[in-house]
Amino acid sequence: MQQVANTQTMTDIFNDLRRIFQALNEQSKQAEKMTGLTGPQLWAIQTIARETSIQVSALAGKMFLHPATVVGILNRLEGRGLIVRNRTKRDRRVVEIELTEAGKAFVVSSPEVPQGKLASGLLSLSATEMDEVHRSLQCLVSILDAQDIKPAPIKAVLPKNNQRS
Amino acid sequence: MQQVANTQTMTDIFNDLRRIFQALNEQSKQAEKMTGLTGPQLWAIQTIARETSIQVSALAGKMFLHPATVVGILNRLEGRGLIVRNRTKRDRRVVEIELTEAGKAFVVSSPEVPQGKLASGLLSLSATEMDEVHRSLQCLVSILDAQDIKPAPIKAVLPKNNQRS
């Protein structure tokens, strides 16, 4: 009984997370319509803005993203003239990223970027409710940060991909 | 003061959500290593398995995904011979999706798919803790489901994309 109840709640939790994920994705699209930049792009220039200068791997770290992902985002921001890349003389492997004047102006003109529905919804909660949400998410984060469990590989029989006609 | 505290908690919440999404994404990769299918692909065949037969738009609905996204996932599953598509005679616009024998065997051979770290972590929580998590996520979902707020467009000045060299 207990087991069944827990399993059901767990399924609900998975679905909740999916819904939240979809919704945040939508917000990114909405942000794009309003500002011309996607959520991750805005997040990136705001993170850069707080540092005056930062290297790619450090930026990836602050954004919890893979460097390869950040490179793509930087390409688009550079294409729009909002950032510049400079290889340092000290160590020619590292690339320092800086905002251009246009980039700085952009950050100022969309201050903190209204994160949309979620932000305003959260701010309307009482401090108690907000803390409960925070605590619950922290709980999930700590579960996910926990040591790898490495369940035994199941590896069902699976035909190779034949391509579609 | 209150405002500052709330804003800080809100930032924390955003970061928590990002961490959770990254971690779930990783789990999808891990699931792929174990079963040969990605998280969304597993999710899809399991959803199909519960219905014996389902059309594309209905599947998209159940998965909270855009039909275009589901088409891509179905192409890959079809390429592996796990599903088949059939246009119905009744209405030749609709496509019915079914599992092949291989697909059914696959679903059975990885029953419910161990969702990994998050699942086992959640199951180790007390019922009370788990309910708190559930309630909090529901709170976020209902915020995000709420009527569109449509904040005034900010539309900062933004140069066109010049392409990268």
Added chain:
DNA sequence: TAATATTTATTTGTATACAAATTATTTGTG
């Protein structure tokens, strides 16, 4: 010093994910 290993960023390839446009079909209206 020469060979090896490591580090930093980028490229390549694959898989989501969505909007907008398209195709084929069906339904509704004049």
Added chain:
DNA sequence: CACAAATAATTTGTATACAAATAAATATTA
């Protein structure tokens, strides 16, 4: 019946996101 509107799936184009391979530079070790 014919033409318009609506519907279902797909295609096209763009943007994440990551792993694995690569390139270039630096550090380490023999």
